[in-house]
Each structure stands twice: as C-alpha cells, then as structure tokens.
Amino acid sequence: MEKTGISVEEAVPVLKLLADRTRLTIVLMLHQRQCCVCEMVDVLGMSQPAISQHLRKLRDAKIVAEDRRGQWIYYRLNRETTFFPFVEYILESIQAEETLITKMDTAKNINQC
Amino acid sequence: MEKTGISVEEAVPVLKLLADRTRLTIVLMLHQRQCCVCEMVDVLGMSQPAISQHLRKLRDAKIVAEDRRGQWIYYRLNRETTFFPFVEYILESIQAEETLITKMDTAKNINQC
DNA sequence: TCATGATATAAGTATTTAATTATATAGTTA
DNA sequence: TAACTATATAATTAAATACTTATATCATGA
Numbered sequence: 712m713e714k715t716g717i718s719v720e721e722a723v724p725v726l727k728l729l730a731d732r733t734r735l736t737i738v739l740m741l742h743q744r745q746c747c748v749c750e751m752v753d754v755l756g757m758s759q760p761a762i763s764q765h766l767r768k769l770r771d772a773k774i775v776a777e778d779r780r781g782q783w784i785y786y787r788l789n790r791e792t793t794f795f796p797f798v799e800y801i802l803e804s805i806q807a808e809e810t811l812i813t814k815m816d817t818a819k820n821i822n823q824c
Numbered sequence: 825m826e827k828t829g830i831s832v833e834e835a836v837p838v839l840k841l842l843a844d845r846t847r848l849t850i851v852l853m854l855h856q857r858q859c860c861v862c863e864m865v866d867v868l869g870m871s872q873p874a875i876s877q878h879l880r881k882l883r884d885a886k887i888v889a890e891d892r893r894g895q896w897i898y899y900r901l902n903r904e905t906t907f908f909p910f911v912e913y914i915l916e917s918i919q920a921e922e923t924l925i926t927k928m929d930t931a932k933n934i935n936q937c
Numbered sequence: 938t939c940a941t942g943a944t945a946t947a948a949g950t951a952t953t954t955a956a957t958t959a960t961a962t963a964g965t966t967a
Numbered sequence: 968t969a970a971c972t973a974t975a976t977a978a979t980t981a982a983a984t985a986c987t988t989a990t991a992t993c994a995t996g997a
Binding site (some may be wrong): 861872873875876877879896935937 | 944946947
C-alpha cells in the first residue's frame with residue numbers, strides 16, 4: 712500500500728472538491744481522456760455556466776488544467792501537483808457508470824470538438 | 825493498484841463526510857485506535873456538541889461505529905462496509921500531524937477513559 | 938435517590954455552496 | 968466587420984452546513 716503522504720491541510724480542499732457528484736463525474740471523465748466543456752455539458756445534462764463554475768474551482772485548486780485549441784478549451788487532469796497521486800487513486804477506486812463512456816462517445820459525435 | 829470499485833453514488837457521500845477538517849481528523853484518530861468523545865473534544869479543541877454532531881453524521885453514514893462501555897462511548901472505524909477499503913486508503917494516504925498522536929496520548933491521560 | 942460526569946439532541950444563526958438567468962469575452966468564419 | 972459558437976463571469980437565490988447555547992438522556996457512585 713503505497714502512501715502519497717499529503718497533509719490534512721492539503722487533503723481537505725481536494726476532498727471537498729471531489730465530494731460533489733458533478734465535479735467527481737467531471738474528473739472521472741478527465742481520467743478517461745481530455746474533454747472540452749461542451750462534452751461535459753452534454754454528458755452531465757447541466758447548464759454550461761454550472762459546468763464552467765465547477766471547472767473554475769477545479770482549475771483554481773490545480774486539480775485540472777486547460778489547453779485552449781481554437782474555439783475549444785480542453786480540460787485534463789493536472790498531473791503536476793503533489794496531491795495528484797491522491798486524486799488518481801481516488802478516481803481509480805471509483806467505478807465510472809457503464810453509461811459514462813457511452814455518453815462521452817455520443818457527446819464527442821454530437822459536438823465536433 | 826488494487827481497486828475498491830465503489831460507485832459514484834456510494835463515493836460522494838463518503839467523500840463529503842471526509843472533506844471536513846474536523847471529521848477527517850476524527851477518522852484519522854480512529855484509524856490509530858478507538859477513542860471516546862472526550863478525547864476528541866480535547867484533541868480538537870472544539871465543543872462537545874460540535875464533536876457529537878460530527879460523530880452522528882459519521883455514524884449515520886456507517887463510517888464509524890460505537891461501543892458503549894459504561895459511561896463512555898468508544899468510537900471506532902466501521903470495517904463492515906463495502907466502502908471501508910476506500911476510506912482506509914484515503915486515511916493511509918494522509919500524514920497525520922506529528923502532534924496528533926501526542927495530543928491523543930495527552931488526552932488519554934487527562935481523561936480517565 | 939440524588940448529584941455528577943459523559944454524551945446526545947434541539948433550536949437558532951451565520952456562512953458556504955450549487956444552481957439559475959443574464960451578460961460578457963474570445964475565437965472562427967462568412 | 969458582422970454573425971456565430973464556445974466559454975467565462977456576474978448577480979441572485981435557495982439549500983446545505985458547521986457552529987453556538989441550552990437542554991435532555993443515561994450510566995455511575997455517594
């Protein structure tokens with residue numbers, strides 16, 4: 712059992728951000744592959760501002776990072792933090808619903824991003 | 825990397841409960857050994873009702889369990905849940921402050937529980 | 938049985954949070 | 968440059984949350 716060894720102070724804000732169904736699903740999606748916002752909107756069936764606001768929190772906390780490519784902004788997990796192994800293990804402990812991948816593929820086809 | 829394989833629905837409420845400094849410290853204490861409420865009050869320097877209310881939430885979610893022994897109620901981690909391995913790994917990923925164990929010992933001496 | 942100590946519950950409150958709607962910004966293409 | 972698409976931000980609001988203080992419960996021991 713490998714330890715990531717982060718402090719309570721470091722762990723709490725990370726756990727807070729993962730402890731929301733919408734954000735947890737977002738990071739689970741990003742654990743599969745990078746995604747642009749429109750895909751998340753489709754998959755999660757939620758308003759675009761809601762998704763953007765969740766992404767801002769995740770970005771501020773450095774859990775995710777963005778890459779702009781033309782019109783689209785692709786999000787990905789930020790692997791450059793001390794707590795990334797902690798986040799990664801949590802994500803790997805969670806079984807994404809079967810439908811998540813299906814929905815991600817569908818979203819990718821609907822949007823041309 | 826062994827997977828605990830819990831669902832998003834199962835993970836979110838567990839993460840919500842762990843995503844609080846006080847509760848996370850409580851479960852970190854219980855990961856060391858069982859404790860009674862008065863020890864937690866001492867270690868965390870918080871009011872007894874505040875601790876009791878956190879414990880109720882943790883108990884309702886089956887993250888912890890209680891054993892009454894006379895006047896004292898000892899709490900411990902509840903190992904009988906599907907999500908226990910998930911909780912355990914999170915706790916093992918977090919370095920408890922050096923002072924925590926010291927404080928736990930001191931509390932144990934101050935109270936006769 | 939009465940006083941005491943340990944813990945739980947209730948009621949109230951201030952803060953945080955996650956949504957919504959409306960609007961702004963920024964890149965793309967005609 | 969104008970229209971369009973993708974994304975972000977702002978303002979607002981309802982709900983959830985983590986305390987506080989006051990009180991109740993429950994076991995123990997005089």
